[in-house]
Each structure stands twice: as C-alpha cells, then as structure tokens.
Amino acid sequence: MKRAGAWLWLAAVALAATWLLMRLSAGISLQSNILALLPPTERDAVAQNIQDRIAATYSRRVVFLVGDYDAGKARGAARQFGEALVHSGFVSAITSMIDRDSARRISAAYYPYRMGLLAPADRDRLLANRGAALVSRAMSILYEPGGLADAKLVAHDPFFLLPAFLLALPLPQSHFAPDNGMLSAREGNETYVLVSADLAGDPYAIGFQTQFGTFVSKTFAALRAHTPGLDVLRTGAVFYAREAADEAMREISVIGVVSLAATLALILLVFHGLRPIVLGFLAIAVGVLCAVVGTVLAFGQIHVVALLFGVSLIGISVDYCLQYFCEYFDPAALDPAARLRRVIPGVALGLATTLIGYCTLLLAPFPGLRQVAVFSLVGLAASFLTVALWYPALDGKQAPRSGSRFVALAAQHWLLWQKPALRLARLAIAAACVAAAFAGLLAFRVDDNVRHLESLSPDLRRQQSEIERLTGTSSDTQFLLVRGKDEQDLLHTEETTLLRLAGLRNRHALGGFTATSQFVPSIVRQIQNRELVRTRLLAPDLAGYLAQIGYRGKIYYPAPRQFLEPDNLPRTGPFSFLSILAVPGGRNPAHIVLLRDVTNPVAVERAVENIGGVRLVSLTDEWSKLFSEYRGYAIGLLAISAALMYPILGWRYGWRGGLRVMAPPLIAVALAPLFAALVGVAFTFFNAMALVLVLSIGVDYSVFCRETYGTRKPVTMLAIVLAASSTILSFGMLAFSRVFAVHAFGMTMLIGIFLAFLFAPLAGDGEDGVRTDVAP
Amino acid sequence: MAFTPFFAPGALLGLALLANSPVVAQPSAAEPLTTGEILRGRFILERHLAGFDKPLRSEGIFSLIPRHGLIWHAQKPFETTTVITTAGISVRANGQETMRLLASRLPGIDHLYEVLEDAVSGNIGALQEDFSVTSSSDAKGWHLVLTPRHPNLPATSQIGHLTITGGRFVEQVDIERTGGDVDDLTFLDQAEQPGPPTADENALLGAWRK
Numbered sequence: 001m002k003r004a005g006a007w008l009w010l011a012a013v014a015l016a017a018t019w020l021l022m023r024l025s026a027g028i029s030l031q032s033n034i035l036a037l038l039p040p041t042e043r044d045a046v047a048q049n050i051q052d053r054i055a056a057t058y059s060r061r062v063v064f065l066v067g068d069y070d071a072g073k074a075r076g077a078a079r080q081f082g083e084a085l086v087h088s089g090f091v092s093a094i095t096s097m098i099d100r101d102s103a104r105r106i107s108a109a110y111y112p113y114r115m116g117l118l119a120p121a122d123r124d125r126l127l128a129n130r131g132a133a134l135v136s137r138a139m140s141i142l143y144e145p146g147g148l149a150d151a152k153l154v155a156h157d158p159f160f161l162l163p164a165f166l167l168a169l170p171l172p173q174s175h176f177a178p179d180n181g182m183l184s185a186r187e188g189n190e191t192y193v194l195v196s197a198d199l200a201g202d203p204y205a206i207g208f209q210t211q212f213g214t215f216v217s218k219t220f221a222a223l224r225a226h227t228p229g230l231d232v233l234r235t236g237a238v239f240y241a242r243e244a245a246d247e248a249m250r251e252i253s254v255i256g257v258v259s260l261a262a263t264l265a266l267i268l269l270v271f272h273g274l275r276p277i278v279l280g281f282l283a284i285a286v287g288v289l290c291a292v293v294g295t296v297l298a299f300g301q302i303h304v305v306a307l308l309f310g311v312s313l314i315g316i317s318v319d320y321c322l323q324y325f326c327e328y329f330d331p332a333a334l335d336p337a338a339r340l341r342r343v344i345p346g347v348a349l350g351l352a353t354t355l356i357g358y359c360t361l362l363l364a365p366f367p368g369l370r371q372v373a374v375f376s377l378v379g380l381a382a383s384f385l386t387v388a389l390w391y392p393a394l395d396g397k398q399a400p401r402s403g404s405r406f407v408a409l410a411a412q413h414w415l416l417w418q419k420p421a422l423r424l425a426r427l428a429i430a431a432a433c434v435a436a437a438f439a440g441l442l443a444f445r446v447d448d449n450v451r452h453l454e455s456l457s458p459d460l461r462r463q464q465s466e467i468e469r470l471t472g473t474s475s476d477t478q479f480l481l482v483r484g485k486d487e488q489d490l491l492h493t494e495e496t497t498l499l500r501l502a503g504l505r506n507r508h509a510l511g512g513f514t515a516t517s518q519f520v521p522s523i524v525r526q527i528q529n530r531e532l533v534r535t536r537l538l539a540p541d542l543a544g545y546l547a548q549i550g551y552r553g554k555i556y557y558p559a560p561r562q563f564l565e566p567d568n569l570p571r572t573g574p575f576s577f578l579s580i581l582a583v584p585g586g587r588n589p590a591h592i593v594l595l596r597d598v599t600n601p602v603a604v605e606r607a608v609e610n611i612g613g614v615r616l617v618s619l620t621d622e623w624s625k626l627f628s629e630y631r632g633y634a635i636g637l638l639a640i641s642a643a644l645m646y647p648i649l650g651w652r653y654g655w656r657g658g659l660r661v662m663a664p665p666l667i668a669v670a671l672a673p674l675f676a677a678l679v680g681v682a683f684t685f686f687n688a689m690a691l692v693l694v695l696s697i698g699v700d701y702s703v704f705c706r707e708t709y710g711t712r713k714p715v716t717m718l719a720i721v722l723a724a725s726s727t728i729l730s731f732g733m734l735a736f737s738r739v740f741a742v743h744a745f746g747m748t749m750l751i752g753i754f755l756a757f758l759f760a761p762l763a764g765d766g767e768d769g770v771r772t773d774v775a776p
Numbered sequence: 777m778a779f780t781p782f783f784a785p786g787a788l789l790g791l792a793l794l795a796n797s798p799v800v801a802q803p804s805a806a807e808p809l810t811t812g813e814i815l816r817g818r819f820i821l822e823r824h825l826a827g828f829d830k831p832l833r834s835e836g837i838f839s840l841i842p843r844h845g846l847i848w849h850a851q852k853p854f855e856t857t858t859v860i861t862t863a864g865i866s867v868r869a870n871g872q873e874t875m876r877l878l879a880s881r882l883p884g885i886d887h888l889y890e891v892l893e894d895a896v897s898g899n900i901g902a903l904q905e906d907f908s909v910t911s912s913s914d915a916k917g918w919h920l921v922l923t924p925r926h927p928n929l930p931a932t933s934q935i936g937h938l939t940i941t942g943g944r945f946v947e948q949v950d951i952e953r954t955g956g957d958v959d960d961l962t963f964l965d966q967a968e969q970p971g972p973p974t975a976d977e978n979a980l981l982g983a984w985r986k
Contacts, residue, residue: 137874151827
C-alpha cells in the first residue's frame with residue numbers, strides 16, 4: 001500500500017517534470033510588472049478600462065534624447081537610431097518622426113472650417129468687443145518684415161485668425177521644435193534630438209525587455225563608435241521594468257544561494273552526514289518543481305515576485321524534513337517508518353494550518369499574491385508527500401552519528417520557559433518586549449504610497465527627470481475623465497470644464513491641460529465663433545481695413561454648412577496623441593483631459609465636481625488608495641486564517657489547549673510590526689501579508705512543541721531551532737532586498753519568526769522533567 | 777492644397793540679415809560689433825505684395841543689441857514694436873502685446889537669432905550652411921546674393937533669394953519670396969554706439985528674460 005503510494009507519487013513527479021521541460025522549451029513568460037500584483041478593483045468599469053488603456057499606452061512608450069555638441073551629428077545619430085528601431089520590429093510606431101506633410105495635412109484639415117476656429121485669446125477679445133485689437137494685429141503682421149502674410153492669406157483669412165488658432169493649440173513636446181525633419185532642442189551647447197516610439201511588445205515581459213534592452217545598448221554602442229561624444233538619455237516603463245527584473249533576479253540568485261548554502265551548512269553541522277542533505281534537497285526540489293508546474297498551469301505565467309517568494313519556500317518545506325531527521329537523535333525511533341510515525345501528526349497538523357494560511361492568500365483578489373499562494377500550496381504539499389511517501393523507502397535504518405551536543409543545546413530553550421530558577425529572565429524578556437512594543441507604537445506609521453514600489457535605479461530616475469526637463473513634459477498621471485451622451489455632448493462638457501480649468505491655471509493650481517475640444521471646438525462653439533467673427537469683426541471692420549492696406553482683391557472667408565468634427569483631423573505626426581484623449585465606447589463615449597503639474601488637486605476636484613460626467617482621476621493616488629484598502633484587507637485575512645486554524649487546534653488539543661498553541665504566534669504577530677517600526681520600517685500591505693505567514697509558520701512551531709513529549713522534547717526543539725534558523729536565513733535575507741516591498745516583507749518575517757520561535761515552548765504541555773542528556 | 781497658414785519662420789530669416797553685419801558684407805575686412813556696442817539706425821520697409829494696389833510701406837528705427845536681441849520699432853503708418861530674441865518674437869502695439877511667438881512653439885526662431893548672432897560675430901560659416909553665397913563688389917560697395925541650399929527645409933522654404941548691398945554697413949536688403957512677393961528694406965543713418973542699452977530697450981528685452 002505504502003509502496004504503491006510512493007510509486008504513484010514518483011509517476012506524478014515524473015509527469016510534472018516532463019511537462020515543465022516541454023513548457024520551458026516553448027518559453028515560459030516571466031512577469032515583472034509590480035502592478036500586476038494588484039487587482040482590478042476600480043468599481044467603475046468604464047473608468048477602469050480607460051485607466052488600463054492609458055496605463056498601457058504610457059507603459060509602451062519609450063523616449064530617447066540623442067545629444068551631441070554637433071547638431072548635425074546628433075541628428076544623424078538620432079536618424080540612424082530611429083531607422084534601426086523601425087527595422088528591429090520592436091516598435092509599432094516612431095512618434096517623433098516629423099512627417100514633412102503633417103503640418104500641411106493639419107492645416108488642410110482645419111482650413112475649410114477656419115471661420116469658426118478662434119484662439120482662446122481672440123475669442124475673449126471678440127467677446128469683450130475688442131475687435132480693434134485683432135485689426136491692429138493683422139496690420140502689424142502685414143507691415144512686418146519677414147513675410148508671414150501675403151495677398152493669398154489676406155484673401156482667405158483676412159485677419160489671420162487661423163494661424164493664431166494653430167499657434168494656440170496645446171501641442172505636446174513644447175520645448176522641441178522641428179529642425180531638419182526631427183524634433184530637437186538646444187541645451188547650452190548641446191543639441192538634443194528626440195526619438196520616441198511605441199513598443200510592439202509587452203514591456204513587462206522579461207523576454208521582450210531583455211531583447212529590447214540588448215538591441216538599444218548594441219545600437220548606441222555602434223553609434224558611439226562613430227560619434228564618440230554622443231549623449232543618450234532614455235526613459236520608459238520597459239527600462240524600469242528591466243532594471244527591476246534584473247535586480248530581482250540578482251537578489252533571487254544571491255538570496256537563494258545564500259539561504260540554500262546556509263541551510264545546507266546547518267544540516268551538515270548537525271547531522272554530520274550527506275543523507276539529510278540529499279533527502280532534504282529532494283523534498284525541496286520536488287516542491288519547487290511542482291510549485292512551478294502548478295503556477296504555470298493555473299496562471300499561464302509566473303510573476304517574478306511569486307518566484308522570489310517561491311525560492312524562500314525552501315525555508316519552510318525544509319521544516320518538515322528537519323522534524324523527520326531530528327528523530328535520528330531519539331534512540332527510541334529505530335527505523336525510518338518509526339521516525340515517520342512519530343513526526344507525522346505534528347507535520348500533518350503543521351501543514352494543515354500552514355495551508356490554511358496560504359489559502360487565505362488565495363482569497364485575496366491580487367493576481368500576483370494568488371500566484372504566491374498557489375506556488376506555496378502546491379510546493380509545500382508536494383514536499384510533504386515526498387517526505388511521507390519516499391523517506392521510508394529511501395532512508396536507511398542506521399541513524400547517522402549523534403548530534404547530542406546540539407540536542408542538549410536546543411533543550412536549553414525549553415528550560416528558559418520551564419526552569420523555575422529562570423523566572424527572572426522570563427520576566428525580563430516580557431518586560432523588554434512590552435517596553436519595545438510601546439516604543440514601537442510611538443514610531444509606528446503606515447505607508448501606502450505606490451511610488452515606493454517603483455523605481456530602484458537612481459540613474460534611470462535621473463535620465464527621466466532630465467528628459468522631462470528638456471522636453472517640458474511631465475509624467476503626471478492625473479487626468480479628468482469626461483463622459484457624455486455623444487461626441488458633441490462631450491465636447492460641450494469639456495468646454496465648460498476648460499473654462500474653469502483656465503481659471504485654476506491662472507491661480508496656479510495646475511500648470512496646463514490638453515483636451516480634445518481645444519483641437520475641435522463643439523459645433524455649438526463653432527456656431528458662436530462664426531457669429532462673433534461676423535458681427536464683431538467682419539461687419540464693423542473688414543471694409544475699412546482692406547481699404548487701409550490697399551487690398552482690392554476678392555475675399556473668400558466662408559461659413560460652410562458643415563462643421564469641424566474630431567474625425568476630420570489626421571491622427572498622425574504632432575496629432576497622434578489625440579487618439580489617447582478619446583475613449584471609444586458604444587453607449588458611453590468618454591474623453592480624457594490631461595492635466596499637467598497639478599499643485600492643488602483639491603481645487604481641481606472642487607472646480608469640476610458639479611459638472612455632470614466629469615471627475616478627477618489620479619492613477620498613483622488610486623493605486624495608493626488600493627494599497628491602503630488591501631492593507632486593511634490583509635489584516636482581515638490574518639484574522640480569518642487565525643479563526644480557521646483555531647477549530648482544528650481546538651479539536652486536537654481542546655479549546656483551552658488550542659488557545660495555548662495559538663498564543664505564541666499571535667504574540668509574534670502583534671509584536672513584529674511594532675518592533676519593525678523601531679528599526680524604521682513603515683507598515684505596508686506587504687508587512688501585513690508577511691504577518692499572515694508568520695502566523696501560519698509560527699503555529700507550526702507551537703504545534704511541534706505541543707505534540708512532542710517527555711524525552712522527545714529536546715529532539716523536537718532541535719528541529720524547530722533548525723527550522724526557524726533556515727526560515728530566518730531565507731526570509732531574513734529578504735530584509736536586505738533593495739526592493740521596497742520585499743524589504744518590508746523580509747523585515748517583518750525576520751522579526752516575526754524569531755518571536756514565534758522564542759515563545760513557541762509556551763505552547764508545550766508544561767510538564768517539567770526535560771532530559772538534557774539524551775543518550776546516543 | 778498648397779496653402780499653409782503656419783507661420784513660416786524661416787522667412788523671418790531674412791530678418792536676420794537686417795543684423796546689418798559688416799562681417800557678412802565684407803568677409804575679408806571683418807569688423808564685428810564688440811560686445812556692448814549697439815547698432816542703431818532707421819529703416820524703410822516696402823512690401824510689394826501681389827493683389828495690393830500699393831506697396832505696404834513702413835518706417836521706423838531699430839536697435840541691435842548683440843547677444844540680447846533685435847528691437848524693430850515701426851513708427852509709420854502706426855506704432856508697433858517687434859522684439860526678436862532666441863526665446864521668441866513679441867509684437868506690441870498701443871502698449872499691449874498683440875502677438876507672442878515662443879521659439880519653443882515656432883521652429884526656427886532660436887535658429888534665426890543664432891544666425892543673426894553668427895553674422896554679428898563674424899561666423900560666416902554658419903550662414904553658408906543654409907545659403908549659398910555669391911558676392912561681388914564695385915566702386916559703390918558690395919553685393920551678396922544668398923540662395924537657400926535646401927529649398928524644402930521649412931526654415932528657408934519661403935525664400936527665393938536675398939540680395940544684400942552695402943558699404944560700411946548693410947544698406948539694402950531685398951527679400952524675394954518663392955511666391956513672387958518682394959520685401960525691400962533700406963537702412964539709413966546707421967551708427968555703432970557704445971552700450972549699455974537704454975532703459976526702454978532693456979525693458980523690451982527684459983520681457984523675454986525670466
């Protein structure tokens with residue numbers, strides 16, 4: 001029967017390994033977008049869709065500035081780079097190319113409707129009945145040297161209102177001007193040429209990141225060989241993502257190797273033999289193999305964070321092996337089957353409670369955390385099955401050399417909590433904990449700012465802020481969402497909104513805004529404008545003006561039956577960004593109004609709150625809000641998993657006994673965040689998730705302490721010491737991570753696991769008479 | 777449709793030549809303005825535009841303050857002041873700004889001012905990047921004909937060619953545009969004067985300094 005189980009398990013593992021090999025050869029996609037850990041929680045589906053679209057648009061954009069002291073060289077290098085980008089297939093469009101025709105196409109698109117198009121300042125002048133100002137401007141343009149105006153322009157636009165409208169358009173990249181077909185700007189003696197593009201692939205897919213990154217470095221290296229002084233700045237989500245993924249990979253290798261090595265060294269030291277290492281490694285390897293297979297089966301991909309935590313799984317699955325191996329030191333356990341029989345109740349119970357902890361992670365609607373949960377659930381269960389089914393067959397009868405020194409040492413931990421003479425020490429520990437908890441309470445703060453989750457690389461940050469400074473753009477993610485019945489309704493609502501925004505801009509509550517209606521006034525507005533031009537400019541002033549300048553030709557300045565509509569405009573060249581502003585949707589068309597340099601979001605919110613269908617959306621704030629919500633949610637999970645564990649423990653140990661087993665991990669959970677606060681770690685969602693693990697792992701230690709008895713106590717404690725050490729070695733390493741979330745997680749684990757271990761003997765049966773002198 | 781209502785700033789390049797550079801005029805006998813020297817004088821501009829029954833004629837005074845800007849003050853037929861710097865062009869009439877073209881929005885304006893500066897500082901090479909230059913001289917003075925090298929570039933697309941004549945200073949600039957219109961500029965009473973700029977000039981330039 002047992003033998004059949006072992007064979008069955010072997011078949012299952014072999015199947016999993018084969019499947020994984022096949023998948024690996026097809027390529028497994030590794031995800032690194034930290035925001036993929038977040039759930040799609042926006043209650044408003046349209047807004048969510050828009051946010052996703054905008055986030056996707058932004059994340060696919062890459063911007064390069066190619067600079068040199070020689071403008072020609074800068075242009076040449078930028079052109080070559082742009083061509084290489086196009087040929088590489090990595091980008092779907094180069095957005096910085098100046099199509100020589102685009103200016104002409106744009107003016108051609110506007111031209112038929114020019115009578116209804118007024119620059120905001122010109123419209124204000126006509127509204128204020130100051131048409132004379134427009135007349136004298138037209139005259140000064142005519143008399144100006146330089147040649148903007150000629151007879152043709154006078155005939156078709158006598159007061160040059162269309163050029164004024166075009167100049168007032170809030171086109172992006174305002175610091176860059178077309179020069180020889182490329183957008184460039186001077187900074188000191190250096191000329192920077194802009195190359196921007198939209199990526200064709202997923203910037204968060206690690207395969208794509210790597211290929212694209214290599215392509216960029218190689219191409220610029222080749223260009224530098226030709227133009228040594230070339231200065232290149234770059235920004236884009238893909239570079240940040242690659243940097244973060246590289247960092248995570250570096251940490252995975254360092255943390256993984258160090259924790260594995262330390263754990264192996266520990267085992268070697270205690271057991272003086274290779275057998276526990278080989279068997280332990282087998283349990284871990286089977287666990288990780290099945291975890292990867294389970295995760296890829298369930299999600300189709302693996303998130304880097306899931307993998308990172310998955311590697312730390314080593315620290316936990318080895319706990320079960322340790323319980324088994326420490327039975328070597330109990331002379332009463334004669335063969336593998338006996339050893340297994342002795343530890344199975346504790347290990348099974350520990351596994352049950354740990355799995356409950358991970359199951360609650362599964363309840364959290366975070367796609368990334370669900371991956372962590374599945375990874376851990378499958379991995380731990382597989383490790384357990386390996387221990388339970390294979391160890392009796394693989395392990396020999398003969399126990400390795402005794403580790404009685406270590407058993408005796410471990411026994412001291414029991415004594416700390418049971419020896420009457422050490423009462424004072426216990427009181428001192430309790431007092432120190434209470435004092436530190438109070439101090440921690442004072443230092444305690446929560447932090448939900450999503451910005452902390454992002455960039456690590458100061459160099460990329462520098463390049464980005466340099467690009468923002470040079471181009472005059474900003475990476476603000478605040479915008480207004482405008483919804484309406486139809487396109488015209490939207491444009492009209494926007495115009496009402498922009499009037500208020502203009503007032504706010506004058507009061508410096510925001511730096512500027514970009515909206516579709518600035519490029520395409522509503523039909524209502526166009527009718528008004530035509531009327532203004534007719535009654536306040538043409539009727540009173542046209543004849544006198546033409547006489548004064550001596551123009552006797554015809555005037556062709558018509559008001560056609562049609563009006564300018566958004567579809568009339570080209571979506572290429574400088575106008576390509578217009579497509580971001582419009583959100584197509586059957587019954588619910590929407591526009592976004594991009595806001596720049598918002599200094600007073602409250603004023604903006606208040607200004608638009610009573611305009612129907614308009615609301616302020618700030619992506620970073622929304623994400624931060626989410627983190628705060630889910631921090632609370634994680635605390636809830638903690639309570640739920642504690643509540644789910646209690647009936648199992650109560651069933652086995654009685655209701656009071658169950659409480660006693662729960663007490664040490666609960667104390668650890670309560671104290672860990674306070675102690676972490678003392679060392680400056682703010683409480684985040686990630687700390688809360690770590691506490692869920694502290695609870696489930698801590699309950700294992702308590703259960704092991706409660707299950708053991710009499711002479712087995714020191715042996716069990718040795719296993720717990722080893723387990724806690726290996727967990728701390730793996731998760732403790734995470735505390736050294738430069739990734740904010742991982743650091744917060746690791747620090748909480750480090751402190752929490754230590755405390756859970758420290759207090760674990762309190763869960764024991766309380767019987768004295770611990771033997772410290774276990775015979776070999 | 778060939779009609780392009782975008783400002784063609786390159787056409788303003790002609791204006792750069794108003795910089796009236798003795799250097800461009802006489803490359804062999806360069807006599808650049810030294811820093812702090814201001815060139816002042818009067819101008820008459822006649823624009824001969826097709827479809828108009830008489831040339832559009834304006835007169836006024838100008839000041840060129842090297843490294844800062846050009847102030848073009850028309851007095852007839854009405855008062856307007858145009859200030860050209862690397863940051864852009866601003867036009868004022870009746871004490872109010874009627875037009876402001878930011879270099880950032882209007883490609884080539886900063887380039888325009890650079891050309892102007894290059895001319896003043898004797899850097900003819902920069903001009904030759906954009907124009908092919910043929911020069912001749914006679915007893916009365918010298919002539920330069922500048923033809924854009926790259927007629928498709930927005931910066932110079934509207935210029936057919938420029939003819940500059942002068943002696944000690946530039947005296948006459950004729951800008952012939954591709955459409956056939958001609959701007960004739962005549963400079964009179966020119967003199968280099970030691971700085972600093974007057975308070976008025978400073979105030980006009982100061983509007984661009986931030």
